[in-house]
Amino acid sequence: MQTQPISTLAFMLVLLFLSPPRAAGARPSPDPLRSSCAQARYPALCVQTLSNFSNPAAKPLDLAQAAVKASLARTRALSAYLRTLKASSQGFDPRQQVAVSDCVQQIADSVSELSKTLNELQHLRDGAFQWQMSNAQTWTSAAITNxxxxxxxxNTAGKIKLDLKRRVADVSMLTSNALYLINRLADSVTGKPRAKSGN
Incomplete structure (x- = not known):
């Protein structure tokens, strides 16, 4: 009467010892998008921005292009806002008027630099990859500096500066993530164009 529980217990112990390796092997693979964004300066924003590129086939080039597109769109919106602000800046003190005018030019430069970056990423060439990556990194860094x-x-605190600081910070976070993904692309073998075969 006592042998049956012992044999049942032994059988359960065998199953218990056999199951851990199987469970470890069945662990779900990490989300490739979250893995790509894990080391970004703003990882949550990175994942949110690139959520449309979360399929397993997304490559470093796809993600870098998407990040630059998002940054460029937000920078263009900021540029339009600044042009509107400049048009209504007659009531500002002279120093603020100069600061707004300078911002208009600086953010316009950022739009140009990010546009050039996106164009470079869309026309990568074998043999010029590192040079093109250097251009993209330089232009994106310049956009952040702008x-x-x-x-x-x-120089003085006020509603204009606080509002601008918030808007510029929003753009800078996107652009910082774009720069990270460009740097990641530069280090990625899969991001490089394939060399053409033949003579």
């Missing part, structure tokens, strides 16, 4: 310079032109 935002910092824009804000520093407002």
């Amino acid at each position: 935002g910092d310079t824009c804000i520093s032109g407002f």
Whole structure:
């Protein structure tokens, strides 16, 4: 009468010892998008921005292009806002008028630099990859610096500076993530164009 429980217990112990390796092997693979964004300066924003590119086939080039597109769109919106602000800046003190005018030019430069970056990423060539990556990194870094310079032109605190600081910070976070993904692409073998075969 006592042998049956013992044999049942032994059988259950065998199953218990056999199950851990199987469970470990069945662990779900990490989300490729979250893995790509894990080391970004703003990882949550990175995942949110690139959520449309979360399929397993997304490559570093796809993600870098998407990040630059998002940054460029937000920078263009900021540029339009600044042009509107400049048009209504007659009531500002002279220093603020100069600061707004400088910001208009700096953010316009950022739009140009990010546009060039996106164009470079869309036309990568074998044999020029590292040079093109260097261009993209330089232009994207310059776009971030332009935002910092824009804000520093407002020496006094006030509603204009606080509003601009928030808008520029929003753009800078997107652009910082774009730069991270460009750097990641530069280090990625799969991001490089394939060399053409033949003579």
